Amino acid sequence: MDSEFIIKTEGLAKHFGHIVAVDKLQLEIKPGEIFGLVGPDGAGKTTTIRMLAAIMDPTRGNATIAGLDLRKQPEQIKEKIGYMAQQFALYGDLSVLENITFFADVFGVPAKVRRERIERLLNFARLTEFTGRRAGRLSGGMKKKLGLACALIHAPAILYLDEPTTGVDPVSRREFWDILAGLHGEGTTVLVNTPYMDEAERCSRVGLMYNGRLVEQGTPKQIKALVPGELIEFRPESDQGQDMGLRRRTNQILNQQAGVLEVQHYGDLIHVFVDSISQRRPQLERALAAEQIRMANFRQIMPRMEEAFISLMSKREMDS
């Protein structure tokens, strides 16, 4: 077994008729990493996870997962992985404890270790106080945590999570990620799909998927460093006080300026990617001043993952 990578794909592809959902994927994940697969709807993230979970056959290519051959040993792979689908099934009429016991039966968790493991997982998922509650009556965040506990019942080396926090409120989401950090601490490898870029920020490494291809991969820091130019933030202020067309006018002016790569809005603030701040600041100031617009609270900021992602994806779209 190639011990450097716990998941390694070779030209993995999935076609549905004429549609290429996943195209020649070369993915390498090291043991113990939290690897985030991010990308727009239809990029192929879910299909990738399903193939790697050995529940969908690839059209081409292959993968080695925990030293096992995806095409030849799918059943052994299933024992090594935990998988939480986007729409995972819990039994609403069963209690928290009954649900987790059910999954222990399905995976044949031996009686010797079962009690201790269930206790540990419930504690881990902060569900110990709720063991008797029916799953159908749990909050959204608690359901996700129970789903996670069930996916971990057979102590898998690798955990696949497909958009685990969609519809979960911020406090529960933070708790969920704290649990993942705990798994990471214990050496579990986590592959997580997410459309939320602030979650990508919490991964050890991130892969950006677009049109079935992995277009970039690296640490969040490396990905952000790929974005061309520098980012400034300011608040446009009009000399005329309340000015309804201010945003649109500011936008138009900025987009006509040389050196401006991209303009994004956050509430009253504007974020502008420029090729060089030192060079362009006086020019932008002059252009806006000609329209009685001042740049208040001007500062340079680091791009967030979301800005990096949109910038890189838009570039892809223009290139193709």
Add this chain to the structure above:
Amino acid sequence: MSDQNGNSHGPAIEVAGLTKKFGDFVAVDNVSFEVRRGEIFGFLGPNGAGKTTTIRMLLGLLTPSGGSAKVVGFDVVKETEAVRKRIGYMSQKFSLYNDLTVEENLNFYGGVYGVRSRKLKERKEYILQMAGLVGRERELTRNLSGGWKQRLALGAAIIHEPEALFLDEPTAGVDPISRRIFWELIYDLAEAGTTILVTTHYMDEAEHCQNLVFIQRGHLVAQGSPEEIKVTKMHGQVIEIDSDDASRAISILRDLNLFEEVALYGSLIHVVSGDVQAHLPLIKKSLTDNGLTVRSVEQIAPSLEDVFISSAREAERVLGVR
């Protein structure tokens, strides 16, 4: 596109002491806030905090147990019909008919709001243009991807040119690029004078709002612009730590029992500290004493999510356990 009824000068939404009880349970407790005309206003809170109950009262679907609310100048209890005609509502489930085509959905909502003939044609053209759906009028709605469906749902919600638009978790499950396009549309609507009230779980999205309120267990716990809230509502400061072994660092820092929060961000750690001056050197020392290499320890600006969580935890302490 604002209004034709002479109410254009007051706030778009005025909520005073609004309360809703279900038996003994107080879902919304004495909540007051104002939303300016043409503003993008964020209404944030965890599940079960009372967000949906408040919105349902503002839409005239639920009668308040106490207090009052005016939407675009009309009382939500006494003048419900007047309110309904002037507002649009887009729910997280995108209430579109999947079996109908794009155009049929717009026709349907036009009919509901009494938008007819010439006006309907004009509005449909505007919406199809806005949503980028020109040429796809006859496509079945079920075949649209998340982002397109979301923009069509937005179009359906504004077919009658509402003065105020309520968006309930409008971007749940929609990808970043579609979300960005969606927000650009929202900015355009706001700049044309439509007042926007939006609920969301996603704090990076709340950064798009000009003003926000946080609601927790029915209580309003914070309000202001994103910047103001970051300054006034963060209990403690965020310190970012870059070391050679984040997993070990995290358990060392947790064991210190000094921090409100210790969270992993990739290879970095964020802790929330009540005393940055004292903790910066202490963190460095604790990690190096344990044999770790510390590349940097520095204070960083909190994200709105950091503030939200801090504020929510503080509210839990004050209001009782969850």
